[in-house]
Amino acid sequence: MASCSQTNVHLHNEQSVLYDGDHDIEDVVMYKKEAYTMFLAWFEANRQYVGGRDLTYAEFPTRFTYEKKDKQWQPRKLGYQIGRLHYTLPGIWELYYMRILLTVELYYMRILLTVKKGCMRYRCIKTINGHTYDTFQEVHSALGLLDDDK
Numbered sequence: 001m002a003s004c005s006q007t008n009v010h011l012h013n014e015q016s017v018l019y020d021g022d023h024d025i026e027d028v029v030m031y032k033k034e035a036y037t038m039f040l041a042w043f044e045a046n047r048q049y050v051g052g053r054d055l056t057y058a059e060f061p062t063r064f065t066y067e068k069k070d071k072q073w074q075p076r077k078l079g080y081q082i083g084r085l086h087y088t089l090p091g092i093w094e095l096y097y098m099r100i101l102l103t104v105e106l107y108y109m110r111i112l113l114t115v116k117k118g119c120m121r122y123r124c125i126k127t128i129n130g131h132t133y134d135t136f137q138e139v140h141s142a143l144g145l146l147d148d149d150k
Contacts, residue, residue, distance in 0.1 A: 007057055009039050009113060011106055012122045036071045045073035046120045053118030108136035111145065 015037045042060060046053055052064055052073070064073040112125050119125050126133045133139045140146045 007038060007042075007061070009057070009106070009110055010037065011109065014106075015040070038066050038071075041066065041072050043120050043122075046118050049073075049075065051075065056115065056117050057113040057119075105136050108140050112136055112139055112143075115143070115145075 063076050065076045066073050116125050126139050128142050
């Protein structure tokens, strides 16, 4: 029986950073800019390993294993694992309008990660047939993944 690996996602420069109250806020902000996540490591692994470019982010653990200590994906030597994308609600109500927009974009990006393969940067997720869209929602429309009432 295969084990399951939860693969987290985040928007560009929106990765979570854990810190305690004793840290200087400027140090925390600088750390966030440099924080390397499992998701960012997927982009790097796709640049490094041709053998993973035919996989979606959720499929990646079937052939690669994430090394937490080194914060990088390595080719899997044995065993089998499936990936699971963390569920993101399309309309989590936040207090601030901008946060709602970010949450909606995260939802659309997460869905795109179930079909996009071999992405090496955020821009790749937003690119279809050589055209780069401004939002993940626009990419959904271009791919016909969205229905509307028209």
